Amino acid sequence: MQTAQGTTVIKNGQLVDGNGGPPVPDALVIIDNGYIAYAGPHAGAPPVPPEARLLDARGGTIMPGLVEAHFHPTYFNVAALEDLDIKYPVEYVTLLASVNAKLALECGYTSARSGGSLFNIDVWLKRAIENDLVPGPRLAASGREICGVGGLMDWNPDFRKIGMEGLVLLINGPAEGIGAVRKLVKDGVEWIKTYPTGDAAAPDTNDHHTLCMTFEEMHAVVAEAHNHRLKVTGHCRATQGIKNALRAGYDTIEHGTFMDDEALELLLERNTPVVPGLQFEYASIVHGPEYGMSQRVVDGHKETLEGGAESARRILKAGGRLGMGGDYGFAWNPHGTYAKELTFFVRYVGFTPLETITCATRTGAEIMGRDHELGTLEAGKLADVLVVDGDVLRDISVLEDRSRLLAVMQGGIVKAGRYAGAA
Template sequence: MKLQSGITVVKNGQLVDGTGKAAVPNATVIVQDGRITYAGSAEAAPQTPPDARVIDAKGGTIMPGLVEAHFHATYFNIQELQDLDIKYPVEYVSMLTAVNAKLALECGYTAARSGGCLFNVDVWLKKAIEADLIAGPRLATSGREICSAGGLMDWNPEFRKIGMEGLVFIINGVEDARSAVRALVKDGIEWVKTYPTGDAASPDTNDHHTLCMNFDEMNAVVQTAHNHKLKVTGHCRATQGIKNALRAGYDCIEHGTFIDDEGLELLLKRDVPCVPALYFEKASILRGPEFGLPQSVIDGHQETLDGGTASALRILRAGGRIGLGGDYGFGWNPHGDYAREISFFVKDVGFTPLEAIMCATKTGAEIMGRSHEFGTVESGKLADLLIVDGDVLKDIALLEDRSRFIAVMQGGVIKAGQLTRTEHTWDNATKMG
């Protein structure tokens, strides 16, 4: 991915740097050859050349690009789970994925970690983005997922006589678990996504208190993945499934819905991040009826929402790390609504705006293993920036409104926002003088 050459100055806005520290009013950020060289008060900023490019933040907010920590690039606003593996061929899924990636970038998400992907498309999507062939967030890939036979993701009946290799590896036992990871190693993924527990979406056989993998299978996944320097995460709602994952050595927990004291202690001891992905639950409750979700499923989502909200706040207040993102790509929780997750954590969970932004930037970059490159606005890091027309600390919902984005930048290059709407971006930029 190319970096912007020359010097760019972003001024006339408050700096919310993503570290959780208080905002810096009247701040300046200086970018040279795609990297930040200064971020702080305008009064202390070093002088820059008179021909430097200048971006006026209009008294708004200068902050890190957002990180979607649970991104389903190949989910195409599906109506039901079966759509994922039997509705479209890989060729069309690939095209839909490119559209989703561009949309995520336009929504201010300059980076994303895959939470599961059809047909290994995200590996090739990442290559295309990094080669500047298409627009999209910097990616950490995961490819196909792993679930035990009869578990949450094993929904095709035997009489269909079709495999699910495009979506998920269905395993029976330790050897199958190892074989699945080895196939993913060959695919070139970075994160192994598993399904240790069920979900409210399957109330009859695999609800959110059900285990879908046993400890031996999970341990085999971790041992094999770590041997090949891959990380492991898992869809963990049930209390025992959370603890099984932490004891097996998982590197991240998705959801962590019904964590107990013992699970919290395990999580904190190893400093394992959790991505609760809660707005999906609220969307399922609010819009589920119009999409025909059964009342039993909606009731399960309500229980999941209540438990997940309490668990997420508890983890953060105990000193744990929370990443934000999750499960966008269903009809009732479509792509493009990603920042509703951030608003939900402020308005419904009880995070402060600074905490929520830190989780959606700094912690997301840490989960991706790239916090040394981006996630905060600090000297030496890539200039992956989001410049917003307005005070996001007073109104966090501004992050949901793409029309308020002055610029979305990757490596100093403006990829989206108001400044891309003119033929020559810098015709509207003020020259220093």
């Protein structure tokens, strides 16, 4: 991905640098050739060359670009599990994924970690974004997901003889887990996404208290993935699934819904980040019935939301790490509404806006494995910057409103927002 040439200065705004400290009023950010040269108080800033481009934050906020830590680029208005893999052909899903990526960038998300993709679309989408062919967040790709046969993601009955090839690799036993990872290694993914547990979406045989993979399968997947320097994550709702994942050496936990004291202790010992993805649960409860969601499923989502919110609070309080993101692309939780996650954490879970933004920036970059170059506004880092017309610490929901984004920058280039094309 290209970086800007020359110097750009952002002034007249408060700095929220992503590290979680108090905001710096009347800040200055100086960007040299796409990298941050200075981010701090205007008073005491180094001199700025007269030819520098000026960006006026209009009294608003200068902050790191957001990281969507559980991004499904290929999900598009999914209204039923079946829609996930057979709603559209792969050619059309590829185009939709490109549209979703552009939208995410326009929403202020300069980076995203895939939480799983149909076929190998996210790997190639990442390449197209890196080569500046299409706009989108800097991606960490996962490709197909791994699930046990008969588990949450294996819903097509065998008599249909259509399998699940595009969405998941279905495994029986550790040897097949190793085989699935080896296939993904060849596909070029960075993350292996697995399904250790079920979900409220499948109340009959794979609900949120059931397991979809054995510990032995998970351990084999992790050993093979780590050997190839890939990272592993998994959809973990049931308590035992969370513990299995932590003991197997998972690099992150998706959802981490039902955590008991032992699970929390294992998590903190390993400092493993969790991506709760709670707005999805809330939206399912509120809007699911409009899409034919049964009361049993809605009730399951209620239990999941309560458990997930409580776990998130405990993790934050204990000093653990949380990423923001989760499962946008469903009909009731569509792409383009990613920042609702942040508002939800402030209004319903009880995080402060500053805590929430730190999760969505610095921790997001840590999950991406790119915190040395992304996630905070500090000298030496890539200038992935969000300039917001408003005080995000007073009202975090301004981040939901794309018209309030003045500039969405990647490597110092304004890619979206009101200043796009003008700066």
